[in-house]
Every structure is written in structure tokens, then in C-alpha cells.
Amino acid sequence: MRRPTFSVDVVLLTPLDRHLAVLLVRSPEGSAERWSLPWSLGKATDATLEDTASRVARSVVTAQVAWMDQVGAFADSRRHPSDAELSIAFVGAVPVGTLTRDSDDSAWFPVVELPALSPRQRAIIEASTDAARLKIDSTPVAFRLLPQRFTLSDLQRVYEIMLGRRLHKASFRRALQAATLVEPTDEWRSEGRGRPAQLYRYAPKRRRRVRRGLRFDGISLN
Amino acid sequence: MRRPTFSVDVVLLTPLDRHLAVLLVRSPEGSAERWSLPWSLGKATDATLEDTASRVARSVVTAQVAWMDQVGAFADSRRHPSDAELSIAFVGAVPVGTLTRDSDDSAWFPVVELPALSPRQRAIIEASTDAARLKIDSTPVAFRLLPQRFTLSDLQRVYEIMLGRRLHKASFRRALQAATLVEPTDEWRSEGRGRPAQLYRYAPKRRRRVRRGLRFDGISLN
DNA sequence: TCAATAGTGTCTGTTAGACATTATGGA
DNA sequence: TCCATAATGTCTAACAGACACTATTGA
Numbered sequence: 465m466r467r468p469t470f471s472v473d474v475v476l477l478t479p480l481d482r483h484l485a486v487l488l489v490r491s492p493e494g495s496a497e498r499w500s501l502p503w504s505l506g507k508a509t510d511a512t513l514e515d516t517a518s519r520v521a522r523s524v525v526t527a528q529v530a531w532m533d534q535v536g537a538f539a540d541s542r543r544h545p546s547d548a549e550l551s552i553a554f555v556g557a558v559p560v561g562t563l564t565r566d567s568d569d570s571a572w573f574p575v576v577e578l579p580a581l582s583p584r585q586r587a588i589i590e591a592s593t594d595a596a597r598l599k600i601d602s603t604p605v606a607f608r609l610l611p612q613r614f615t616l617s618d619l620q621r622v623y624e625i626m627l628g629r630r631l632h633k634a635s636f637r638r639a640l641q642a643a644t645l646v647e648p649t650d651e652w653r654s655e656g657r658g659r660p661a662q663l664y665r666y667a668p669k670r671r672r673r674v675r676r677g678l679r680f681d682g683i684s685l686n
Numbered sequence: 687m688r689r690p691t692f693s694v695d696v697v698l699l700t701p702l703d704r705h706l707a708v709l710l711v712r713s714p715e716g717s718a719e720r721w722s723l724p725w726s727l728g729k730a731t732d733a734t735l736e737d738t739a740s741r742v743a744r745s746v747v748t749a750q751v752a753w754m755d756q757v758g759a760f761a762d763s764r765r766h767p768s769d770a771e772l773s774i775a776f777v778g779a780v781p782v783g784t785l786t787r788d789s790d791d792s793a794w795f796p797v798v799e800l801p802a803l804s805p806r807q808r809a810i811i812e813a814s815t816d817a818a819r820l821k822i823d824s825t826p827v828a829f830r831l832l833p834q835r836f837t838l839s840d841l842q843r844v845y846e847i848m849l850g851r852r853l854h855k856a857s858f859r860r861a862l863q864a865a866t867l868v869e870p871t872d873e874w875r876s877e878g879r880g881r882p883a884q885l886y887r888y889a890p891k892r893r894r895r896v897r898r899g900l901r902f903d904g905i906s907l908n
Numbered sequence: 909t910c911a912a913t914a915g916t917g918t919c920t921g922t923t924a925g926a927c928a929t930t931a932t933g934g935a
Numbered sequence: 936t937c938c939a940t941a942a943t944g945t946c947t948a949a950c951a952g953a954c955a956c957t958a959t960t961g962a
Contacts, residue, residue: 658940880913
């Protein structure tokens with residue numbers, strides 16, 4: 465039997481409770497690992513790699529994928545469930561509360577508590593969460609992970625989970641205001657104790673391109 | 687004849703004159719395009735994709751490659767010189783003044799004046815220059831594109847060429863000082879007219895992690 | 909002397925983050 | 936009433952960018 469050339473592996477992320485979670489599917493019986501990333505080999509009906517990745521994503525969740533990006537090609541000599549020598553990885557995110565299609569054979573796992581996985585897929589998840597953080601940081605995709613109406617605390621929580629760090633509340637709101645990305649509605653929501661929060665909706669206005677400079681800060685020396 | 691599975695394409699960049707340049711090699715006679723990116727199919731002696739990319743890089747320049755990163759997999763239905771259905775792209779940079787190994791069959795082209803290329807390779811170059819800007823911005827690789835001793839104007843020029851935009855002189859030097867990445871030597875260099883410039887060397891001290899916040903600025907709305 | 913480049917000092921507007929305070933509900 | 940959460944105002948340190956100025960060479 466001819467060996468498959470490459471697989472397309474999909475890392476679907478979602479904020480779950482207070483952590484970032486990744487969707488895994490149950491491996492066929494007899495595999496060394498019980499779980500794996502959803503993947504597929506390319507089909508003739510897929511014109512592009514993106515098409516293949518979208519098909520894989522649709523096969524495991526019903527919800528709309530907020531965005532999807534290619535992460536790269538992984539070809540270390542490590543074992544992979546498809547037996548392919550090469551895996552092209554994609555990362556995407558789905559809205560808060562998205563359920564898996566098949567609750568028996570797929571589940572969300574916090575990225576900090578992953579089960580045994582093939583080493584290559586573990587590397588893929590690592591690179592994918594990094595890519596997701598960059599994406600969240602540079603484009604307004606967080607809004608697509610929430611319902612139409614959301615509180616600013618909801619939004620901040622999504623950012624914090626995706627970025628993996630706490631944010632300053634006042635700064636968060638100021639930055640949001642300056643970017644004119646959201647609009648208050650006249651609805652409020654009471655959530656247990658505490659003052660009810662105003663609901664907002666995503667309503668991006670025009671850009672304020674500021675283009676602020678060079679930062680040697682971010683440099684990670686080697 | 688069986689169709690090759692995938693190629694590894696390498697985008698080597700260097701600052702040339704006032705522009706960013708990419709190394710292209712002459713295509714075999716009879717190709718539709720005269721030039722192409724250097725590429726190779728994987729060999730049994732290559733343990734990883736990175737090894738293949740390094741081998742390709744070494745085959746076209748003698749100089750040390752300052753760094754190399756994978757850009758991604760490109761598989762649009764576009765034509766590629768290797769006839770491979772898939773190309774894995776890598777981007778790297780070589781020091782200012784690096785010559786091509788074979789001056790007859792390879793040459794530096796400013797990225798703004800590329801010759802006819804296969805559409806896939808054109809897309810690869812586009813994505814690679816973006817990746818290179820990110821890299822330059824976030825890690826101190828610019829220093830590896832200069833000789834041991836360099837002037838701050840040299841360094842700023844490298845940054846400007848790689849980033850594709852002008853930088854503010856005073857801010858550039860302040861940021862550099864704050865990051866404690868360079869150290870003045872007691873040498874000066876006179877370059878035609880004007881006051882001679884002091885020579886510096888790369889001497890990174892420890893980091894000052896400041897971790898300054900969330901910026902909705904950078905968001906590119908869609 | 910002039911032209912060109914190197915290198916610095918000062919000022920200002922912006923903003924991240926700290927801190928404090930008020931507002932408003934549920935328990 | 937107490938407590939938890941929402942929302943906002945003020946202050947400060949950091950910093951990017953503008954501007955101006957001095958320094959030092961070759962032509």
C-alpha cells in the first residue's frame with residue numbers, strides 16, 4: 465500500500481471555563497494514543513489546503529469557525545496517526561460554548577492538560593496556540609467568539625483566555641473605546657451578584673492608524 | 687513518471703543598496719520563467735525540512751545565514767518549477783554584501799522589481815517578506831546582517847530596509863540604549879563627508895522585560 | 909566657508925498601569 | 936447590611952516623535 469503524502473491537521477480552540485481548550489477526537493481502536501487532532505488527507509474535491517482544513521473543521525463542530533490560519537508544515541520524524549510523512553497544520557477558533565458534533569468521540573481539552581498525543585501533534589498544538597495569540601492580538605477576531613450582545617467583562621475574559629495573561633480593566637476599556645470597535649446597547653444583564661453589566665455589540669468604525677514605533681522591548685534575546 | 691510530492695523553497699533576503707533584495711536562480715532552459723526561487727526536493731539525508739532548507743541555502747551562498755524560519759505550505763493550484771503539488775517555504779537573511787555562489791546563474795533582485803516568476807513563488811515571496819519583518823521586529827537578528835563592528839547609522843539602515851519604513855533617529859538610539867544591546871568601541875569610521883561615526887559591537891546584556899500592554903491600535907479591521 | 913553626516917538635549921502628546929472611588933445589584 | 940461586580944476618574948512613569956542644536960569631518 466502506498467504511503468499517504470501529507471495530512472491536514474486542524475487545531476480548533478475555544479475559551480472553556482477559564483482556560484483555552486482544544487478539540488480532540490478519539491483515535492481508532494488499537495492506536496497507541498487514545499486521542500488525536502482531527503485531520504484528513506486531501507481529497508480531489510478540495511481545491512486548496514484551506515478547503516481541506518475547513519472540511520475537517522465542519523466535520524467536528526457545527527458552529528461557524530471565527531477564523532482559520534495555516535500554522536505551517538510539520539515533518540519531524542515523529543509518529544503521526546495518519547502515517548503521513550508531512551502534516552500541514554491549521555489553527556482556528558470557535559465561539560464560546562460550541563459543542564462538538566460527536567460528544568462520544570470528540571471532546572474539548574484544556575491545553576494545559578492534554579492527554580497522550582503523538583509528538584508531532586503536540587508540537588502542532590504548541591505552535592498553534594502561539595499563532596492564535598498573535599492573531600487575537602492583531603485582528604478583532606475575539607468578537608466572533610461571543611454572541612451578538614456581550615458585556616465588556618465577557619470580552620475581556622475572552623482576550624485573557626486567548627492571550628494567556630491578565631489584562632488591566634481600565635486600560636482594556638480605554639483601548640477599546642479608542643479603537644471604536646464596540647457600541648453600547650440599551651440592555652443590561654444581571655449575572656448573580658454585583659452590579660449588572662451593560663451589553664455591547666461589535667460595531668467597528670473607521671480606523672485610527674497611529675503607527676507607533678519601534679520597540680526593542682519585545683526582543684527576546686538569544 | 688511519478689509526480690514529486692513537495693518542494694522546499696527558500697527565500698533568502700539581504701539589504702542591497704537601499705532596498706530589500708531576494709536571491710533568485712536561473713531556471714533550466716525551456717522554462718516559461720527565466721528565474722525562480724532556489725528549491726529542492728527532500729533527500730534521504732535530510733532529517734528535517736529545516737535541513738533541506740539549510741542545504742538549499744548553502745548551495746546558493748557561502749555566507750552564514752543569519753536565521754531561517756518556515757513560512758508555511760503553499761499548495762494553490764498554481765504552477766511551480768518543481769511540478770510539485772506542494773511547496774514548503776522558508777525565509778532567511780544573509781549579511782549585507784553577501785555574494786551569490788554562482789554569479790552567472792543566480793542574482794539578487796529588489797523585491798519591488800521582481801522578474802516573471804511562477805505565481806506560487808510570487809506568493810511565497812510576499813508571505814516571506816512579511817514574516818521577515820515580524821522576525822526583525824521581535825528578535826535581534828539585524829545584528830547578524832552586519833560585520834562585528836558597525837555604526838548606528840548602518841544598523842538603522844538595516845532596520846529600515848528590512849522593515850520597509852523610515853525610523854526616527856533619536857528614538858532608534860534611545861530604544862537601542864534602553865535595550866542594552868550594543869556597546870561602543872573606541873574606533874571611529876569616516877565615510878566620505880560628514881563627522882565620523884563611532885563603531886559599536888553587538889553585546890546584549892540582560893533583558894528589561896516591561897511587558898507593555900494590549901494595543902487595539904495594530905488591529906486591521908475587516 | 910559650506911555641505912553633509914553624527915550625535916544629543918528638550919519638549920510634548922499619548923498611553924499603560926496603578927489606585928481610588930462611585931454605582932448598583934443580590935444575598 | 937455586606938459583598939461582589941461594573942464603570943469611571945485621576946495620577947504617574949514611560950516613551951515616540953518633533954525639533955533644534957552642537958560636533959566634526961571633507962570639499
